[in-house]
Amino acid sequence: MHTYMNIKKLASISGDFWDVTDRAGLFGLIVSGLGDGRHRTLDGHEFVNMSSYSYLGLDTDSRLVRAAADAVLAEGSLNTSTSRMRIRFPALEDAEAALSELFDVEAVTTASCAVAAWASLPLVASGLFTEDVPPVMVFDKNAHFCLNALKAAAADEAEIVTVAHNDVAALEELCKRHPKVAYVADGVYSTGGQAPVRELLRLQEKYGLFLYFDEAHGISTLGRNGRGLVLEELGGAITDRTIIIASLNKGFGASGGAIFLGPRGSQHRKNLALRNGPLMWSQRINTAGLGAVQASAALHRTEEFARLQKRLQTNIDLFDDLVQTEQSRDGLPIRFVEIGSEDATVQLAQNLLERGFYASPIFFPIIGRGRAGLRLMLRANMTRTEIETFAALLKELRDDLAPAGDGTR
């Protein structure tokens, strides 16, 4: 018991931090959107969201929104009311075809990226994708919660090992000792940083390592046509020993998630995934979301999209010029401003919000204890002024905070 999780302990440690967050008015803010990452609370306070994962600003793109409304009206229903295994709308087929073509993979859509994990990771552990031999499942210590939450299920199918963050040497040792190994990691980590994809691909070539990546934050944000960090490193050609899960919500700007099961036309793998896990049940993206997925996939192929990616990089560079973080100059859109004390972090976030900027305070278990801070996410649709004003304000408010700080800065 408590080999993989201890929910009660986690709840008892993080509960206080959440209570503080709640009292500071930073928990479950109810807001309407003003477009381009700006929001207004019910009592009229306006702010810029500095922690929005809509990296390219597609979440309020009127073409995606219109496509969502049109799709549900055109089909006259949100769902087929029968498992997708049995009966599905053309919108589902078309959305998956569009994704498969865009990223040159065999894509299956899911209700969310976490569901994509649930629908594929235990299958990998069972050995269905590695010649029916359950691989030793090696998890990066920092792999996303939704992957860690599946460790117990995976442990019922295979041996589980957790290695230190980005510890390629430890992974290589395991590759030498076991005939089948699968590595489970994020492409872009939600708290900053990335996987050493090139080195991992070397291990794949050398040992046949199976790679399983959560690209929730990589897809759309990076790579040609937004194919993400991993596919970009693969030169766009996914191998048959790689599975990528992705969000179609975050950077993609639509709804749901997806599993990239391997090269296009991997019908056998697609059948395995559809028939042996949560995809069998009645979960899928509704027609509105599927309409937005198709519109976003089309947009990903355009010059305009390439310009949005460039604008994002310009904004990341500008931010890095103004605010020093551990992630500076890594080219990724996630920045972590470590404060240390949970209370000081929440206080800072509260002060920022009063001055017109929302920044997410994050703490245990998202990050280690006593290492709390603000998670910032850059977007293509931030203005230069917004970034500059925020950076100046952050400096001012952090300096104010210093005397009350606990010295862990």
Added chain:
Amino acid sequence: MHTYMNIKKLASISGDFWDVTDRAGLFGLIVSGLGDGRHRTLDGHEFVNMSSYSYLGLDTDSRLVRAAADAVLAEGSLNTSTSRMRIRFPALEDAEAALSELFDVEAVTTASCAVAAWASLPLVASGLFTEDVPPVMVFDKNAHFCLNALKAAAADEAEIVTVAHNDVAALEELCKRHPKVAYVADGVYSTGGQAPVRELLRLQEKYGLFLYFDEAHGISTLGRNGRGLVLEELGGAITDRTIIIASLNKGFGASGGAIFLGPRGSQHRKNLALRNGPLMWSQRINTAGLGAVQASAALHRTEEFARLQKRLQTNIDLFDDLVQTEQSRDGLPIRFVEIGSEDATVQLAQNLLERGFYASPIFFPIIGRGRAGLRLMLRANMTRTEIETFAALLKELRDDLAPAGDGTR
């Protein structure tokens, strides 16, 4: 290993059946909707869906569809692009308030009913809802896949026991021997039948038994204002030792799922659920789905809705007059026509489809091996003629099938 699941074995047994289903043209049919459970395939073949879980016909209700489109256009976005823990749209708040009021519970919405299970069942196992003492988790043998799939995760928090279907005596024995026990079951089982809710409530009163019900097929279908089997037996007053998960897709006609955490105003429980599991991550119903949820919740309070429930019961009665099944006269909308042989079942379904009726062939692992058959679902928006024609056709085609049968009928 393989204490709770054996995916590879499952895949190897069910794979052949799925292949047969696929070859028969009954796998992943792509269809457009014609309303009221009727569909047309891409090559123009029209049929009535006899296995649609839209029990009240709400999936094609134009008011729900319009509300979905309106909600996404009004908000100008499908999502807030920040975890709901931090920032949410009024549509999410309003939908949860509408559900909480309608069913007199503390309702939290989720991306699907399966996600509702993932977001709450491990928490129950951890003891967070039973005075911090992990309860012995007793699963009904027939509990839905999405619950069984969480056994391994639950086993990392508590002791797991599986009892025979509806075995109240075995459950009572466990209640006598252990201070905390939680029972995990479906309200209405997806393959037919129901939980002995009244007897379970007796155990709850006597021993403090915690009850966890999947009401995916019960909500909307049954009870006052569609409150389902369990809440109806509770006289509408959920106890603080009961959690119900529900689909907002199936009978409800919208999108996603929900967790009914206990009596209205259980803010502590809501916080526990939001802060300590998958609800922390970025999963939620998109604004289109939330618009439909609100419209459906309003409809659930009307006389019209009560008439739909009556019409459903009339159709169930008519079907029971014409086709004898094990479930006859149980008042539930799910009927299982056992055929026995998997091949014969698929053949029968193929013949029915040719003659204008889709009926889902189901087999292992949904049902025991060699016990294949058709799962039928009655709807309020089936016509008398549709039911009569189908019943006659089913008789004719089953009789035709008999000589080729394997005697297991």
